[in-house]
Amino acid sequence: MRRLILIAVPLGVALTGCVNVRTPEKPIEINLNVAIRQEVLVRMQRDVDTLINQNPEAFPQRPATTTPGTTGQR
Amino acid sequence: MIRWAGLALVAVAGTAAAQSAYFDARSAGQVGERFDGYLGYTLVQPSPQARTQTEAINIRRRALYSDLAQRRGVSPQEVGITAGCTLLARVAVGESYMLADGQWRRRAAGQAVPVPDYCTGG
Numbered sequence: 340m341r342r343l344i345l346i347a348v349p350l351g352v353a354l355t356g357c358v359n360v361r362t363p364e365k366p367i368e369i370n371l372n373v374a375i376r377q378e379v380l381v382r383m384q385r386d387v388d389t390l391i392n393q394n395p396e397a398f399p400q401r402p403a404t405t406t407p408g409t410t411g412q413r
Numbered sequence: 414m415i416r417w418a419g420l421a422l423v424a425v426a427g428t429a430a431a432q433s434a435y436f437d438a439r440s441a442g443q444v445g446e447r448f449d450g451y452l453g454y455t456l457v458q459p460s461p462q463a464r465t466q467t468e469a470i471n472i473r474r475r476a477l478y479s480d481l482a483q484r485r486g487v488s489p490q491e492v493g494i495t496a497g498c499t500l501l502a503r504v505a506v507g508e509s510y511m512l513a514d515g516q517w518r519r520r521a522a523g524q525a526v527p528v529p530d531y532c533t534g535g
Binding site for chain 2: 367369373376377379382386397399400
């Protein structure tokens with residue numbers, strides 16, 4: 340009986356783990372031990388751009404004194 | 414009311430002045446954007462003033478990334494890397510930047526913005 344519980348408990352944990360975890364998207368491995376999920380990158384881009392635009396003290400841009408043209412090109 | 418407006422003006426002017434050493438160090442290529450969404454120092458160390466201002470910016474960024482990460486159920490590192498994509502796109506000619514290989518480079522005249530492949534893939 341005791342042995343049965345010992346087996347059943349990890350099995351239960353494993354099963355709930357299977358149910359809760361949705362198929363994980365393989366992260367993009369970039370160097371320096373950093374990884375990012377492509378899904379997150381796409382989903383977060385708009386939020387992050389809003390964050391950057393609304394917090395100029397954390398993302399300061401020097402007031403344009405010369406002609407622009409050095410940003411935004413890809 | 415007038416005093417409030419005056420205080421607001423001082424605050425705005427103060428922010429610009431409080432970041433001027435940072436701007437100078439950035440133009441000199443001593444401070445640059447990193448792929449992880451934070452500012453870093455290249456081999457040539459900036460002035461103590463510029464370092465103080467840069468660190469203040471990084472502290473603000475960390476708080477913003479953590480907050481957004483918590484609201485969206487992702488990691489602060491992922492938010493930082495996503496922000497890095499936008500911030501690298503802002504790197505001007507002559508400024509330094511660090512990609513995920515850990516190397517500092519300087520954007521040369523005529524060179525496109527240093528946005529990594531994983532950014533444009535989205």
